[in-house]
Amino acid sequence: MRYIESVVTLNLDAEKCIGCGRCAEVCPHRVFTVTDRKAAMIDRGACMECGACQKNCPVDAITVKVGVGCAYALIRSRITGKEACCG
C-alpha cells in the first residue's frame, strides 16, 4: 500500500554523504540504497517521514519534516493552535 507521494519532504544531500549506510539500515520502507559509498533514494515516494534516517545520519546529509501522522492529532492541533501529539 502507498500513500500520497507528491508532498513528501525528504531530501538527501549526496555531497555530504559518506556512505555509512545507516539510512538504508533504519528505513522501514526501503527508500535508500548505498552503492559505491554513496546513498541514493530509490523510492522517495514511499517515505512516511518518520525521521529515522535524519536522526541516524552522522553528517546531517538528510532532511525531512518529521511529525505526527495521525489525522485526529493534526486536526486538533489546527483547531487549538497547539502542537500535534498523539494525546
Place this chain on the structure above:
Amino acid sequence: MVLIQKQKTRAFSIATITLPGSPKDLIPLLSFRDRVEHLLVRIGWRRRRYIVEPALYRIGSPMPDSPVIVTANYKLTVDTVRAACAGMDLWVLVLDTRGINVWCAAGKGTFGTDEIERMVRTSRLTDIVKHRRLILPQLGAPGVSAHRVKKITGFTVIYGPVRIADLRDFLAADMNATSDMRHVRFTLSDRISVTPIELVLSWQLFLAAALAGLGLWAIHAAPFPAAVVPLVGAVLMGAVVVPLALPLFPFRSFVLKGAAAGLLWALLMIALFPVDILTAARHLTLLPPVVAYLAFNFTGSTAFTSPSGVKAEIRWFTWPLLLWFAAGVILYFAELIRGWLG
C-alpha cells in the same frame, strides 16, 4: 518500586524475584492470564497503564558475551519479546517509555538516546557484559541517534529486525538483516489487531449515530431498522470495514477511500430500505462524510502514511467534507420536521 508507586499504577510482574540490584529473569512462556490481558488491552483496558518495571532482565542464562537487546516497557511489547525469545540466552534492557510501544515512543523521543544512556548507566551494563553492542528494534530508530549513543555510552547501536520474531535468524546470520526483515508491511492481520481500539475509541460517534437514528424512529419518520441501520452502519464502515479492506479502495487518499465506501453504503441503504427522494438525498449527503472522516483517522494507526500527506488531505478536503456533511444535517432535520408534521 518507589518509582512505580509514584506513577500511581501497578507494574505487572513478569520476572522472578531476585536480589535487589541484580538482573531479573524474564519468564519466557506467556501464561493464560497474559493472553487474556492482551485481548483486553487491545480493546482499551489499562490503556497507557499496561507497564513493566524498566530494568535489565535476563532471558535464559546469558553470559557476559551474550547479546543485549533493548525494548520498551509496554507490557504487550515485553511479552512479545518474551514469547519470541524463549529458549535463547539474552540480556533485555527495558527502557522507561511510559508504557508506550517502541514505534510510538520513538516518535515522542521517550524511546531515545537519553533514555538509553540513563538505563545503561543505572543498570550498570558495562560491569555486566564484556562487549559494547546494543541491539535495538529497527522501529526505535526515529528516536535514537546511533552515533550519539556511541559517543556518550561507548556502546555501538545495531538496528535489529523490525519484527522480534526475526531476531533468531538475525543473530544466526551474524546480525545481518535481510531486506525483508527491514521492511514494514501492514498486513490484514496487523490491521485486525489495531481495529478493535478504533471501534472502542469511536463510541461517541456510535452513540450520536444511534441517537440520531432513534430520533427519526421516535417521531415515526421511519421504521426502526430503516432509521438506525444506515447511521450506525456508517460509523461501523468507517471504523472497521475501511481499515480492514484498505487496499481494496483504489485511492491513495484516505478521505477518498472513506468517501467511496460511504457512497457505496448509502446506495446499499437506498436499495435495501424503501426511501423517497428526501431520504435518499439525506443518505447520500450525511453518510459519506462520516465514513470519510473515520477512515481518515485511521492514518494514525497505519505504518505508511506521512504527516505531509495527512496535512495535504486536511487542506484539500476539510471544506468539501464540512459542506457535504452540513447538507446532510439540513436534510436530516427536514425529515425530522416532516415526520413531526406527520
